[in-house]
Amino acid sequence: MLLLEFDHFTSTAEFCTTCHSMKLAEDxxxxxxxxxxxxxxxxxxxxCHVSEGIFAATWDHVKGTKDLIKQSRAG
Numbered sequence: 001m002l003l004l005e006f007d008h009f010t011s012t013a014e015f016c017t018t019c020h021s022m023k024l025a026e027d028x029x030x031x032x033x034x035x036x037x038x039x040x041x042x043x044x045x046x047x048c049h050v051s052e053g054i055f056a057a058t059w060d061h062v063k064g065t066k067d068l069i070k071q072s073r074a075g
Contacts, residue, residue, distance in 0.1 A: 007057045011046020019068040020045075 009015060013022075022029065029035055034043040050060045 003054055003058065007046075007050070007054060007061070010061055011050045011057070012044050016045040019071070020064070021071055 034048075037043070046057075049064075050057045
């Protein structure tokens with residue numbers, strides 16, 4: 001399903017940081033268990049910030065555009 005693949009792609013740190021700044025959170029994230037877990041499975045942005053289910057996840061991405069707008073205005 002194309003929408004599911006799009007949601008997967010748009011929930012990665014690589015994608016999210018093209019619009020959302022990680023300047024304030026990056027150091028804490030890199031020192032956290034989310035970045036270096038014992039299991040070796042790194043938590044990406046979507047694991048915490050995107051809801052389960054394709055419609056809820058798509059809505060979360062739409063709501064996230066407010067951050068893009070705020071950041072672009074901040075310069």
